[in-house]
Amino acid sequence: MAAREKVLALQAEVAQREEELSFLKQKLAAALLAEQEPPLEHLDPLSPLPPKAALSRDEILRYSRQLVLPELGVHGQLRLATASVLIVGCGGLGCPLAQYLAAAGVGRLGLVDYDVVEMSNLARQVLHGEALAGQAKAFSAAASLRRLNSAVECVPYAQALTPATALDLVRRYDVVADCSDNVPTRYLVNDACVLAGRPLVSASALRFEGQITVYHYDGGPCYRCVFPQPPPAETVTNCADGGVLGVVTGVLGCLQALEVLKIAAGLGPSYSGRMLLFDALRGHFRCIQLRIRRPDCAACGERPTVTDLQDYEAFCGSSATDKCRSLQLLSSEERVSVTDYKRLLDSGAPHLLLDVRPQVEVDICCLPHALHIPLKHLERRDAASLKLLGEAIGEGKRDTQPGAAFSIYVICKLGNDSQKAVKILQSLTEAHELDSLTVRDVVGGLMAWAAKIDRTFPQY
């Protein structure tokens, strides 16, 4: 028995050491890449990929399953080996896309991402692992792809794509994949592709849905033909607010890889001038016919006005990230910090804390003394919710000095919805639908609470 235990203990130790070693190797790979990275403004010229006349024995074995496809064959594989693809965004779409392109033997992959790996990325951004949290996504992706296929040249660019750099970068690659997460970047990538004459394989995903199409391919429409005007910033939902299922970005990233491979191998894409809509919840794929190229398009039309890259954040009225926006709807007197709210809570002063997040987020975490009424219910002046609120106020007032205004503090995840709710409650007070109240919101919401007051409170 003793011998058996020793074997098991040694096996466990070996496994642990191996895990530590693999963790260190990943860190080293990313650190080595970071060391080599040139600044984007003055890129070293990339040497053109050498033409390839034949496949080696190893390559034949490695790619054998796709080589026997008559549509691809040796000819297609040789084209893939000399093709270069620029991937804008190494997130939920970019990871599976890059993974399949590297696996299939595409010659060179440019990987653009300014962001760093966070734990909340790992459920969908499958090239990144726990070991590289906090490291640049471009390096993390490159390290991961090198482990998969060392013959593929990965060029990480751990910086934002900007109007100053985009055109030069796009010109260095044959095909561009838009895997970004914000509207200004989508217009920037489109315009750079039109100016450089590159096909653009574009996908996006949110919640349980995804969309994919190919722009500016062989006389087909570009992004601006279909969307001449950007959407109002307040109508755009990011993945942090709306949520997204990792498999959905995975499916879309794989479809994007498929379109890139077909273009690179000379087979031609399927979704130029068409858009595939994927509804994961209903299990529907639906292909729609897009408009043809617009002769009056500002980018690809007959008299283009976009002859140079512009200020896309100004054009779209939003920033080129998917980070949550901070609204400023209230004056500073109408707001309290989490520190001040904590002090008030500890003093035992009578008040009501109103949590206006949707129920699905309240289920994730909440402060136990809060009353929950979703913002949506307040917006539509839901009678049952207002009754509940009136009762809670009545109960709270019993402990307040007669005549004194009762205090309500409104909280949400980040401090945007709480400001909207304060506005609504103020209008209800003015219309005498509710008694006289002092209503304030908590700046930064529960995520500020988690960061500054209670480190054990979940972040999401």
Next chain:
Amino acid sequence: MAAPLSVEVEFGGGAELLFDGVKKHQVTLPGQEEPWDIRNLLVWIKKNLLKERPELFIQGDSVRPGILVLINDADWELLGELDYQLQDQDTILFISTLHGG
């Protein structure tokens, strides 16, 4: 006098959230003097289906930028946009474009 029309109105890409989360609506448009086109379908939708924040769906007499309109799965731009005259059994899809990744 145009006869009543039976059409399918669909919302996707998050646009359905302005319609109580319901994606598919089988609707009957009542008979009226003028033929039904997309312009007056939008007015009808605003009055009969839209549950909240119309500014997130309508802008002026059209849809807001960022919403694609598909008539029987074809971009409305190919079919006359607001002036397209609805036919019985048409499917009109309003899809909000996604930007996440």
